[in-house]
Amino acid sequence: MKLKKLIFIMLLLVAFISCKKTTEAKQSDVEIALSYSEEELYRPNFHFTPKKAWMNDPNGMFFYNGYYHLYFQYHPESNVWGPMHWGHAISTDMITWTELPIAIYPDELGTIFSGSAVVDISNSSGFGEVSNAIPIVAMYTSSKQLEGTDNWKQTQSIAYSNDEGRTFTKYENNPAIDNNEIKDFRDPKVTWDEEREKWVMVLAAGDRIMFYDSKDLKKWNLLSDFGQGIGGHGGVWECPDLFKLPVLGTEESKWVLFVSINPGGPNGGSATQYFIGDFDGTTFTMDKDFETALNKEHNYWIDFGRDNYAGVSWSNATRRDGSKLMLGWMSNWDYAQVVPTETWRSAMTIARKVQLQKNNNGYRLLINPVEELTNYRSTKYKKENIVIKEDTKIIDSGAIDLASAEIQFNIPNLKETIYTFKLSNKLGDELLFGYDNIKKKFFINRKNSGKTSFSEKFANKISTASRTSTNKNLSGTIILDKTSIELFFDNGETVMTEIFFPNSPLDKLSIEPKDQEFILGKIEINKLNFN
Structure with a gap:
């Protein structure tokens, strides 16, 4: 009898352990599945993201x-900002990307901050002499924290590649430009001045461009x-x-200067402003009419949305x-490090x-x-002369997947009303955007777009941009990409970019006056x- 009781107790114990393990396994599987599902829900279909870890500014594009x-x-070791490297990806069309191994690692001069790269076709640097190759020359900021302080020493360094940018060799005489005085001294962008051949x-x-x-x-x-002060x-x-x-439709040309700023963007946080003028080989001078307009109202930003920063152009890629051609980082320093993705953070x-x-x-x-x-x-959907009354459904993902779509529209004879486009799902998430023709402002409202509580700055206001076009x-x-x-309004005269994190894909597009x-x-x- 005692033996039977003991066997019974042992069987119960085995069953309990087995049940517990099964339950733990199922819970673990659920956690993994949820994690995977969330990552795939938020990872873009065609905007570049790293396979894992943290990414910010585009660098060295050529x-x-x-x-x-x-x-x-x-x-590479975290999903938040840390010791910077240069990651690397390539594309034949700037749309689909292949991620390659890290190109430039930190060294004794510091971590590798932002910079640029050029194709040295004439081998003016001499870096291509050994291999008889056309060198790719990168210039970047070496940034090293001074021991026992919160200060950083920032200098400019050089690296070159003789295998078309796959691997780089550091210049033996780095830093090429030393610095012991200026706190924020970084992000060199090199270009070829064809007129003056240099x-x-x-x-x-700090507060200026050198x-x-x-x-x-x-x-x-x-x-x-x-x-x-400008x-x-x-x-x-x-x-x-x-x-x-070149100025479209004329024989005139002007110089364009991009300057990113953080904070201080038109809708909060980081953004990129621009200036139009002339460069005589030594000095950049703003065009007088542009300067007058800028002083009256500063609305010269490459993007009025909250999620386009540090954008720069490709070297050796001017169109006929x-x-x-340019690309920007699709995030904002106000919340970039806390957005609800874990395996990877940020897209371009x-x-x-x-x-x-x-x-x-x-x-x-x-x-x-x-x-x-x-x-x-x-797949294409096209329709003309739709009468918009109240909330009018245009299309849903049953016809075209709105998680990967290009939409072009035209509204003739604008009235004194607010034109609101709405992307929504069955869970009640909605992204509102459009044009207020009473206030003459474009807008994006992501307050109810899904997950927003990860940062009090993410959806604390509606982003707006004044319309500059007088077209009726x-x-x-x-x-749209997930x-x-x-x-891109008025042929690209006003641009707004923003990210959002719905609880399920936004799958219906409607419009309402x-x-x-x-x-x-x-x-x-x-x-x-x-x-």
Whole structure:
């Protein structure tokens, strides 16, 4: 009897342990599944993200031998900012990307902050002599924290590649530009000044931009500075860029200067402003009409949304029409390190084409998605002259997957009302965006778009941008990719980019007027296929 009782107790114990293990396994499986599901819910279909870990600013972008190269600020050991490396990815069309091994690692001079890379076709640097290769020369900021302090020593260093940017060798005489005085002294962007046949570099230095030149990419001469008391100064200046653009429809050309700023953006946190003027090889001078307009109202930003920062152009990639190509980091320092992804953090914007126009409003950049994106169009929905009454459904994901789509629309004969587009799901999440023709402002409202509580700054306000066009019709292009929206209004005259984190995919698009019906002249929706 005692033996039977003992066996019974043992059987119960085995059953309990087995049940407990099974329960633990199921709980673990659920946790893994939820984690995986969330990661895949939020990872974009076609915007570049690293496979794992933290990413911020785009760096060293150049085009050579059929490939667009993208380097980026990368912390491979964590999903938050830390010791910076240069991550690396390549693409043949700036849309689909292949991630490659880390290109540049920290060294005794410090971690590897932002910078640029150029194709030294004439081998002016001499770095290509040994292998008879055309060298790729990268210039970046070495940043080292001074022991026992919160201060950093920031200097400019050089590395070169003779295998088309796959691997780099550090220059033996680094730093190429030393610094013991300026606290924020970083982000060199090098460009070739064809008219004067020399290399020119712009460098962020606290509250201004410094200009340097060089004949060999090794020895640099300080020329001038620009920016003190000019434009936005709500935070430190960073990640400059300088390039020349033709003015559309004219024989004229102007120089464009990008300056990123954090904080101080038009809707809070980080953003990138621009200046139009002339560069004589030594000094950048703003165009007088542009300066007058800037002083009246500073609305010269490459993107008014909260999620496009540190954008710079590709070297060696000017289009036949003279336009430049650029890319930005699709996040904001206000909340980038706490967004609800764990395996990876941050994405890049869609690649964009930059042009310059002049009209009654003076000089203004036009920024639009690169044409290569149209090669991925598949299923199309097109409709004209839709009467919009109250909340009018346009389409849902049963017809076209709105998690990967390009939308073009036109609204003729604007009325004094608010035109609201709404992306929503059955859980009640909704992203609102559109145009308020009473206040003459575009807007994005992500207050009810899903997960927002991870940061009090993420959805604390509605982002807006003043319309500069006087056209009585409104046109726009919308790029949707799971958790991001990129809006290009009035042929790219006003751009807004923002990210969001719905609890399930936003799968319905509707439009509503505030107080009166209107005609949606045309809407065309293309599914973007990346399988």
